[in-house]
Amino acid sequence: MFQGKQVIVIGERDGLAGPAITTCVGTAGGTVALVHTDCFV
Amino acid sequence: MIQPVIKGYAAILAHASSLVRYGSKPSRQIAATPGLLSTILESVRSYQEALVYAPHQVFIGRMRPHDLRALPFPWLAHSVPADRFTPTGEILPEEELYGLLALADEFGLLSFDPAFAEEAARRFAVHPLLAGSSLERLHEAGRRDLQGVLQSPDTLPLFIEGSQMIGAFRRGEEEDDSLTAPILLENLAAKVTGTLALLHLVSQDGLGAEAVEYVLSCSEEAVGDRYQRGGGNLAKAIAEMAGCGNASGADIKNFCAAPIPALVIAGSLVASGVFENVAVVGGGSVAKLGMKFQGHLKNGIPILEDVLGGIAIWVGRDDGRSPRIRLESVGRHEVKAGSSNQAILEALVARPLERIGRRMTEVDLFGTELHNPEITIPQGNGDIPLRNYRMLASLAALRGEIEASALDAFVERHGVTGFAPTQGHLASAICLLGHARAMLLSKEINTVQLVAKGSLFLGKMTSQSDGMSVLIEA
Numbered sequence: 001m002f003q004g005k006q007v008i009v010i011g012e013r014d015g016l017a018g019p020a021i022t023t024c025v026g027t028a029g030g031t032v033a034l035v036h037t038d039c040f041v
Numbered sequence: 042m043i044q045p046v047i048k049g050y051a052a053i054l055a056h057a058s059s060l061v062r063y064g065s066k067p068s069r070q071i072a073a074t075p076g077l078l079s080t081i082l083e084s085v086r087s088y089q090e091a092l093v094y095a096p097h098q099v100f101i102g103r104m105r106p107h108d109l110r111a112l113p114f115p116w117l118a119h120s121v122p123a124d125r126f127t128p129t130g131e132i133l134p135e136e137e138l139y140g141l142l143a144l145a146d147e148f149g150l151l152s153f154d155p156a157f158a159e160e161a162a163r164r165f166a167v168h169p170l171l172a173g174s175s176l177e178r179l180h181e182a183g184r185r186d187l188q189g190v191l192q193s194p195d196t197l198p199l200f201i202e203g204s205q206m207i208g209a210f211r212r213g214e215e216e217d218d219s220l221t222a223p224i225l226l227e228n229l230a231a232k233v234t235g236t237l238a239l240l241h242l243v244s245q246d247g248l249g250a251e252a253v254e255y256v257l258s259c260s261e262e263a264v265g266d267r268y269q270r271g272g273g274n275l276a277k278a279i280a281e282m283a284g285c286g287n288a289s290g291a292d293i294k295n296f297c298a299a300p301i302p303a304l305v306i307a308g309s310l311v312a313s314g315v316f317e318n319v320a321v322v323g324g325g326s327v328a329k330l331g332m333k334f335q336g337h338l339k340n341g342i343p344i345l346e347d348v349l350g351g352i353a354i355w356v357g358r359d360d361g362r363s364p365r366i367r368l369e370s371v372g373r374h375e376v377k378a379g380s381s382n383q384a385i386l387e388a389l390v391a392r393p394l395e396r397i398g399r400r401m402t403e404v405d406l407f408g409t410e411l412h413n414p415e416i417t418i419p420q421g422n423g424d425i426p427l428r429n430y431r432m433l434a435s436l437a438a439l440r441g442e443i444e445a446s447a448l449d450a451f452v453e454r455h456g457v458t459g460f461a462p463t464q465g466h467l468a469s470a471i472c473l474l475g476h477a478r479a480m481l482l483s484k485e486i487n488t489v490q491l492v493a494k495g496s497l498f499l500g501k502m503t504s505q506s507d508g509m510s511v512l513i514e515a
Contacts, residue, residue, distance in 0.1 A: 014410060
């Protein structure tokens with residue numbers, strides 16, 4: 001799904017955190033260019 | 042092992058609408074946006090408006106969180122019968138918050154207009170917990186050269202009712218960026234709101250200031266100087282101001298999750314026999330005032346993050362009555378657990394319960410992130426408590442404890458509506474403890490699990506978050 005794609009990952013602590021999305025992107029063949037997790041509270 | 046119990050709980054709010062301008066987000070935006078300050082000043086609530094706001098009455102224990110479900114949303118539009126004082130706390134007016142800052146100020150940081158200092162002193166004379174306190178520091182603040190102090194560019198002017206200037210807060214040291222006026226204001230505000238909560242706690246039946254042996258502060262602020270920015274120790278400063286002459290203390294830091302580790306450590310100190318009575322205290326966060334003000338202005342509602350919070354918890358030995366802290370069922374978010382929600386909740390919720398042969402459905406009430414959704418929804422952050430409860434319900438479904446179709450019913454039965462101001466550490470599960478304690482004492486429920494999370498990654502030392510859970514039983 002992400003083969004050959006560079007991905008910017010923006011996660012949220014109370015939703016999906018950045019590292020968790022990064023793992024999914026990697027599994028789907030993508031390369032993570034930037035990962036950031038935010039906390040909205 | 043000695044069984045540790047929750048012998049008391051106190052929660053206070055301090056109206057701080059004039060300090061909203063010094064919250065982290067508002068202060069940055071005011072500096073960048075001409076005219077924004079006057080918009081903010083027109084959009085803050087009066088003390089009376091903050092007093093009759095239902096989530097605030099829930100926070101100080103006059104109403105239960107479940108009462109909010111019966112109240113039409115938006116809650117802003119529905120004033121509720123309100124009290125300043127409850128048996129376990131109060132909502133302090135801003136004038137008295139400033140007065141408390143002066144009482145806590147041992148280094149002459151504050152200067153007040155003399156008439157304001159007199160007014161604050163008059164108010165303290167009729168306060169049930171502060172009447173009889175020495176007001177000398179307050180009078181000293183009223184005698185200082187306010188206009189002279191205001192000449193320094195490093196001084197923060199202080200206001201009431203939005204724009205009426207009544208005092209100033211000066212820098213602590215010329216060459217120490219850890220002791221600027223904004224930082225010291227944050228720290229002193231945490232000290233006084235934590236102290237007020239502790240005063241309410243030790244005034245409860247069967248407790249007393251002299252009996253406290255150790256205080257653990259879970260406040261958000263880091264007290265220190267240029268050589269040790271987070272050196273501490275707010276706990277001992279609070280113990281001193283609250284008259285806990287036999288106590289020492291230390292600070293527990295873990296971003297917003299800190300109150301639950303503090304509670305677990307307090308329970309462990311009692312269980313091991315090191316101390317008989319330990320108080321956990323958390324003071325309020327000036328930095329988080331007005332944190333989501335842009336969403337509130339955009340939606341035409343008042344700025345709702347206009348209060349500082351404070352909590353205090355008494356952990357003591359089993360008295361055959363008070364709710365028990367089940368130390369054998371503490372959950373921790375291990376490093377290896379990673380950051381997926383399923384892994385985190387397995388670590389914090391499911392495995393600690395498995396350890397004592399319990400299922401999630403046997404926990405009557407869960408406490409999770411309990412931020413007031415009326416504050417977060419206008420900013421586009423959604424209903425954070427509901428999101429967390431749905432994740433808990435999903436875990437119960439994954440584990441085969443409930444049907445996938447029963448997620449909403451699980452949330453309804455085992456959750457509450459969020460009610461805490463976005464004072465992060467106080468909203469992170471611990472604000473439910475007073476209500477949970479009352480429900481456990483009255484046998485309405487038997488088991489509560491408090492689950493707190495902290496965003497360690499914000500400090501740029503790790504990408505990890507952290508969390509801890511604890512089970513409290515009748």
